[in-house]
Amino acid sequence: MNIVMLGHSAAGKTSYLSLMYAAMCDGVEGLTLGTADPAAHRSLVNGAGAILRGSYPRASDRRQAYEFVLRHQGADVFPFRWTDHRGGALTELRSASAQARQLHEDLVAAQGIVLFVDALHLATDPEAPEAVRRLIVRVHQAVDAREETLTPLVIALTKTDLVDLGAPGGEERFVGPFLPLIEAVAGTRHIQGAFIPLVCGPEPENVVLPVLWTLRFGILGRAMELSASIERLVASAQYADARDTVWDRIGSWWTDQPSWASMRDRARAEAAGELARLQPLVAPADRLAELLEDVLAF
Incomplete structure (x- = not known):
């Protein structure tokens, strides 16, 4: 699974x-x-330790990709790539910047998107909603053509400890800029959205929720693919089994062609292999559903 994280500097x-x-x-x-x-x-563990002590890292100046794996009860169950794009790539023309072109390509191919927006910026800068609009346009263009691929999308509102989300006008200020994207996503069946406020400082809040949300639907998408494959293989095995006869086996042996019996056995073996890949995903998918029950979804 490829997850793309983007947002302004x-x-x-x-x-x-x-x-x-x-x-x-x-x-x-x-x-x-x-x-x-x-x-x-x-690097990541040391960086977290520094933040918890009040020392923040410098903004990323280039695209970075991390290869992670989700484990359940100590067993590897779901590998994924997490790509972090530098904020400046969002404001550059795709024709003028290799990193901007790479961002667009990554977004088009992304199987999960986490969109970061600075709540303090929204609260203090009158131009912030327009910057968010341009960001949303990028995301919407990347996912607009998708019809079947299950894609998790997270709007991560950062620095919420520095603003009052419940103040008068707070909903319009902090949620309003995202409404076009939220409404568009809510009208689809394949994009699963979440709105998650975050604190990424010495007293972090909700930091596991965006990754868990994206992984939950990544796992569900993979499980759906495997289930569909198993159904096709079982149907193929049944079709072949109904045509298995002694004469077909003899004739197939004589002409050196696959018999219906061999095709049945191959389909059954492939179905068993797909089932073996599906079963380890069931328990973590159930656990993720429980953990994410209270997330604001759209």
Whole structure:
């Protein structure tokens, strides 16, 4: 699964990634995160430690991709890639910047999108809603043509400890800019959206929710693919079994062609293999559904 994280500079993406990874390394209800890259592990864990002490990292100046794996009860169950784009790529023309072109390509191919927006920026800068609108246009263009692919989308509102979300006019200020995207997503069957307020500082809040949301629907999408494959293979096995006869086996042996019996056995073996890949996804999918019950979905 490919997950793309994007947002304007200083929206908190780099801080989020470190805090999320460290929190998931500690584990949530038997779910943990890992990486085979020791350098990435050290960098993210050390970054989280610095943030918890009040020292924030510099904004990312280039695209970075991390290879992670979700584990359930210590067993690897779902590998995924998390790509972090520098904020400046959002304001550059695709024709003028290699990183801007890469961002567009990553968004088109993304199987999960996490959109970061600075709540303090929305509260204090009159031009912030227009910047959010341009960001939303990028995302909408990337997912507009999708009709079948199950795609999780998270709007992550950062720095919510620095604003009063419940103040008069707060809903219009902090949710209003996203309404066109929320309404468009709500009208689809394949895009599953969530609105999640975050604090990515010394007292972090909700940092595991965006990654868990994207992984839940990534796992569900994979489970749906496997289930459909199993159904097709079982139907093929039944079709072949109904045509299996002694004469077909003899004739197939004589002409050196696959017999209906061999095609039945191959389809059954492939179905068993798909089932073996499906079964480890069931328990973590159920656990994720329980953990995300209270997330504001659209």
